[in-house]
Amino acid sequence: MSDLKGKVAIIGVGEVPTGKFPDRPCVESALRSARQAIGDAGIDKDLIDFLIPIGAVYSSAYNSDLVCSRIVEELGLKGVRGNAQVFSGGASCSTSLKTAAGLISAGIARVVLVVHSDKLGTGVSTQEGIDLFALAGISKEWEVPFGQHYSSIAGLVTTRYMFETGTTEEQVAAVVVSNRKWAELNPNAMIRKPTTVEEVLSSKVLSTPLHARESNVLADGGSAFIVTDAERAREWVEKPVYLLGDGSRVTHFCLSQEKDITRFGYREAAREAFGMAGLSTSDIDVAEVYDSYPVFEMIALEEMGFMERGESGAWFLEGRTWPGGELPVTTNGGMLSQGHTGAGGGMALLVEAVRQLKGQAGERQVQGARFAVLTSTGGAYVDAHVEILGTEVP
Amino acid sequence: METAKIPSKPLPQATPWSAPFWEAAKRGELKVQRCLDCGKPFFYPRIACPHCFSEDLEWVKLxxxxxxxxxxxxxxxxxxxxxxxxxxxxxxxxxxxxxxxxxxxxxxxxxxxxxxxxxxxxxxxxxxxxxxxxxxxxxxx
Missing domain, CATH: 2.40.50.840 (OB fold (Dihydrolipoamide Acetyltransferase, E2P))
Structure with missing residues (x-):
């Protein structure tokens, strides 16, 4: 596994603004993101020889277009040898990066374009979105008949996490405040209005102890990245962003079958990823941690070892994760502020990690960032992925 | 917000191997499979033991x-x-x-x-x- 360290690099990223754009066709989000990534890499489009279109959730008809190479034709990519969908829900960024790294390492592909687009903000109504997700990755035999859905999943996890760690509801709400501080500085984010712990806790309760403002908001969006081998990357771009470490675990399908819903598989995943990179948490300049709901961001940070278990709440509340803080966390605002675009929430964090490392994060820029950690998870938090990215190979 | 009528409740999408679980529930019994090789009970029903992969299973009442x-x-x-x-x-x-x-x-x-x-x-x-x-x-x- 450690053979992968520094072998491939991300050479370009792209992203369209996230939000409600009823007049922007879903495919436009994919095409503009891909075009931006190709421009960012500064390469000829026909050098791309493999395309990975991440699954879109809002429309199975649109998704079948992606499966059948629509993006290749729309962009006029002449050198593509394969178009294959990779889809692991919110973890798709990580599994597509693994897949791209494998294809490149095996000599099957040289330049892989990964692209995502979805239209969950305006392609479906709010209730349709809830109903769509209530069947997405939730067991139709063992959980759906009991009214399980994503708010109740987050409620169950938050209840047990607070019970075991003594974390307060103010500390949980502080994750929203922290992510929003970053979103205020992100022109591509959906929700940029400053908020407070009091405001979050005064919003209506969805599923105890979860408040409406502690829930992600479904949105339209698109993003893309390009991966190639390290030698080509050094030749083609000024600042390749190397994949230095990668670790992951699939732990369950039904939430009830996860042996510890206050931990998931992040500890093992992080041990693998940091071990491969030869780095520790103190080397990390920016942590792009998958949120969707506050508790998952808290658990991932603690299990990776950035602080003791049960301590992350104080970090979020005291501003240690905010702009200017000692550990910048989820610097695009996350799905709690940038918006939840299906599988795109994780992709957006990868794009953000690359921008931070290349010094292209505008007002959000963490000065001198060299190493970033990225996490993602899909479905009912069925897997835990940790990647370490950096602009140098330590 | 839409005022569409409330759809009917989603019923369990059962499998052939979970049928004994649902039949037992109708009789007011909570039953799960137990592996006759490794001895471990498990929920939910499977085609084989998720621990040792044996197909030699029995149903037990909890x-x-x-x-x-x-x-x-x-x-x-x-x-x-x-x-x-x-x-x-x-x-x-x-x-x-x-x-x-x-x-x-x-x-x-x-x-x-x-x-x-x-x-x-x-x-x-x-x-x-x-x-x-x-x-x-x-x-x-």
């Missing part, structure tokens, strides 16, 4: 006693089919035999629920063909 591992009271933005049920309680119950299942807690006092609270299985019909195992706090039984 006590129906357990405790709340976690719970959440749903108040807003429930799936459409459950819109008339709010507030309702989704919970993960840990059974005496060490197995966990997702279920509902039936209670008039959702505000009194706590993690680790003892609960006892009850059976509630869902449509004409299914009976769902749900739980009630022991002190409300």
């Amino acid at each position: 006590s129906g006693r357990g405790k709340i591992y976690s719970f959440s009271v749903v108040f807003n933005y429930a799936p459409s089919a459950f819109a008339d049920d709010v507030p309702y309680v989704v919970a993960i119950v840990e059974l005496e035999e060490g197995l966990r299942m997702l279920t509902n807690i039936v209670t008039d006092k959702p505000e009194s629920l706590r993690c680790e609270m003892p609960v006892q299985v009850i059976f509630e019909p869902a449509g004409e063909d299914f009976v769902l195992p749900k739980f009630r706090p022991v002190d409300e039984a």
Whole structure:
């Protein structure tokens, strides 16, 4: 596994603004993101020889277009040898990066374009979105008949996490405040209005102890990245962003079958990823941690070892994760502020990690960032992925 | 917000190998498979033991006693089919035999629920063909 360290690099990223754009066709989000990534890499489009279109959730008809190479034709990519969908829900960024790294390492592909687009903000109504997700990755035999859905999943996890760690509801709400501080500085984010712990806790309760403002908001969006081998990357771009470490675990399908819903598989995943990179948490300049709901961001940070278990709440509340803080966390605002675009929430964090490392994060820029950690998870938090990215190979 | 009519409740999409579980529930029994090779019981039903992969399995009756591992009271933005049920309680119950299942807690006092609270299985019909195992706090039984 450690053979992968520094072998491939991300050479370009792209992203369209996230939000409600009823007049922007879903495919436009994919095409503009891909075009931006190709421009960012500064390469000829026909050098791309493999395309990975991440699954879109809002429309199975649109998704079948992606499966059948629509993006290749729309962009006029002449050198593509394969178009294959990779889809692991919110973890798709990580599994597509693994897949791209494998294809490149095996000599099957040289330049892989990964692209995502979805239209969950305006392609479906709010209730349709809830109903769509209530069947997405939730067991139709063992959980759906009991009214399980994503708010109740987050409620169950938050209840047990607070019970075991003594974390307060103010500390949980502080994750929203922290992510929003970053979103205020992100022109591509959906929700940029400053908020407070009091405001979050005064919003209506969805599923105890979860408040409406502690829930992600479904949105339209698109993003893309390009991966190639390290030698080509050094030749083609000024600042390749190397994949230095990668670790992951699939732990369950039904939430009830996860042996510890206050931990998931992040500890093992992080041990693998940091071990491969030869780095520790103190080397990390920016942590792009998958949120969707506050508790998952808290658990991932603690299990990776950035602080003791049960301590992350104080970090979020005291501003240690905010702009200017000692550990910048989820610097695009996350799905709690940038918006939840299906599988795109994780992709957006990868794009953000690359921008931070290349010094292209505008007002959000963490000065001198060299190493970033990225996490993602899909479905009912069925897997835990940790990647370490950096602009140098330590 | 739409005022579409409430769709009917989603019923369990059962498999051939889970049929004995649902048949037992109709008789008011909570049954799971147990592996005759490694001896471990497991939930939910499988085609083979998830521990040792043996196909040599038997069905055993559980006590129906357990405790709340976690719970959440749903108040807003429930799936459409459950819109008339709010507030309702989704919970993960840990059974005496060490197995966990997702279920509902039936209670008039959702505000009194706590993690680790003892609960006892009850059976509630869902449509004409299914009976769902749900739980009630022991002190409300």
